[in-house]
Amino acid sequence: MHTGSCNCGGVVFEIDGELAPPSVCHCGQCRKQSGHFWSSTGINKTQLRLTSEETLRWYNASETAKRGFCGTCGAFLFWAHNDENQISVAMGALDAPTGVQLSRHIFVADKGDYYDISDGLPQRGQ
Template sequence: MILTGGCLCGGVRWRVESDPVPVVACYCEDCRRTTGNHVACATFPAGAVTIEETTLRWYASSAEGRRGFCRTCGGNLFWTATDWDRLEIWMGTADMPTGLRLSAHEFTASAADWDAIPPDGLPRFERIAPGEVAGR
């Protein structure tokens, strides 16, 4: 499968060639404060992702990881752990259609009080979703 996407201004574009992967809704405080809402993310092997980095900047948001965003429009696109060979892509930045489906909700204990998690029957995890569920 091939997926493409990018930020609002087009300063950062990405392309992934990979098998289909799960998409997880993350309600953690870091994602919420970075984007203003929960995010839907998919994790890919770093080698499967090509990034055109004209305006890409990285921010070390914690000791464990960093976030990639566009310095022009402020669009948040990526997260990666400091010791990982994988890259999480915010699927809201993907060109549609993707053909992917949401598989779980994680960090539900951190969800904002105004953010109602839908009763969709998908697994919910108070903390991080297990690797086999999230494709990590």
């Protein structure tokens, strides 16, 4: 069991089961939403249990996906494709220890020009 929350505690959740190795997304939407790149783990939606969701808001980021965030503190918590049973959960929202390590970088073609990726992990352009 893993637990997590937003900054103010308005959104609190539990994840049942193991976490997949997280990836780091460098796409323009994740960078704008988070203020930098965004790291998440993908889980099946059935593994996620919201124990408090009073301030959870969803933003339709595109025709195919939405982003979940706290309407009070603004924490960016979830990303979900409309037609998939998987949801991405922000690594920064999870309580330690998570027991996982970063596995890869995605959308590196969109990364900011103000930083380099030099950790040796696999990189996917698009």
